[in-house]
Amino acid sequence: MQPPGLVKRFNGNRRFDFNSRESTAVQGRIRAAIISIMRRGKFITFEGLDGTGKSTQMRKLARALRAAGYKVVETREPGGTATGEKIRRVLLDSATQGLSPQAEMALMFAARAQHIAEVILPALERGEIVLCDRFTDSTEAYQGYGRRLGSQAVLSLHKLLGGNLQPDLTVLLDSDPRMSLGRARRRNQQASRTKQTSLKKHAGDENRFEQENRAFFARVREGYDAIAVREPHRVIKVDASGTPRSTHRRIMKAIATAVNLSSHTR
Numbered sequence: 281m282q283p284p285g286l287v288k289r290f291n292g293n294r295r296f297d298f299n300s301r302e303s304t305a306v307q308g309r310i311r312a313a314i315i316s317i318m319r320r321g322k323f324i325t326f327e328g329l330d331g332t333g334k335s336t337q338m339r340k341l342a343r344a345l346r347a348a349g350y351k352v353v354e355t356r357e358p359g360g361t362a363t364g365e366k367i368r369r370v371l372l373d374s375a376t377q378g379l380s381p382q383a384e385m386a387l388m389f390a391a392r393a394q395h396i397a398e399v400i401l402p403a404l405e406r407g408e409i410v411l412c413d414r415f416t417d418s419t420e421a422y423q424g425y426g427r428r429l430g431s432q433a434v435l436s437l438h439k440l441l442g443g444n445l446q447p448d449l450t451v452l453l454d455s456d457p458r459m460s461l462g463r464a465r466r467r468n469q470q471a472s473r474t475k476q477t478s479l480k481k482h483a484g485d486e487n488r489f490e491q492e493n494r495a496f497f498a499r500v501r502e503g504y505d506a507i508a509v510r511e512p513h514r515v516i517k518v519d520a521s522g523t524p525r526s527t528h529r530r531i532m533k534a535i536a537t538a539v540n541l542s543s544h545t546r
């Protein structure tokens with residue numbers, strides 16, 4: 281049985297309010313428990329440095345799962361909702377200057393809270409498989425380690441604003457940072473050139489993070505490694521330095537052993 285009142289509360293409807301004296305921490309734990317009881321679908325996230333081929337691999341996995349008869353939702357962060365995509369533009373546009381690390385982290389969580397309420401939880405409740413390009417591990421790696429805000433701040437905010445929703449499986453794509461970042465930079469420059477020559481002259485670019493230096497990305501990678509060591513039951517690290525096809529094969533193997541999909545709505 282679903283507890284509709286509590287779900288609604290998570291979505292921002294205060295009709296079924298908790299006791300106001302209840303501490304935030306307790307509310308967070310209750311919400312997390314409810315989410316885990318309600319979830320019938322599977323939540324799979326893709327993580328890694330920019331340019332590791334996450335989007336390509338996610339598309340390939342979605343195609344394979346659909347061919348096997350599963351219902352699949354493909355989404356991404358920051359973004360995934362109309363509001364989230366607006367926030368994404370602010371976050372990724374290199375014209376956004378002087379954004380404080382704290383404001384950056386808050387915007388990531390604002391987009392995520394909306395994404396969870398509007399897209400992820402409803403799909404999981406319908407029993408579907410949600411594939412998400414980046415989730416809270418990105419915030420821990422980029423803001424927690426990259427911007428040095430610390431893991432604790434990220435994990436606490438995730439409890440408060442993200443219901444502590446945890447993926448069933450996280451595919452962490454690993455490749456040489458110089459190679460992947462070079463690829464991401466070339467891709468984004470190409471995309472902004474296309475925008476400049478098209479009618480979307482003021483559409484902005486997605487280069488803000490790629491402009492960070494090597495030390496920043498070394499910290500991000502260190503963050504991902506720490507998460508993988510801390511949560512080996514959830515995070516599988518996949519070598520993405522080969523061809524997209526060989527990486528896809530590795531991912532399919534890992535998915536088959538790590539997540540029992542057979543009981544899902546086909």
Ligand code: TYD
Nearest residue numbers: 329330331357358388414418419422464489
């Ligand atoms: P995106 O285009 O999704 O990544 P990629 O270049 O790998 O395809 O860009 C999203 C950027 O936002 C990426 O540089 C990582 C950053 N990011 C954070 O810093 N924190 C977060 O919580 C998320 C979700 C993304």
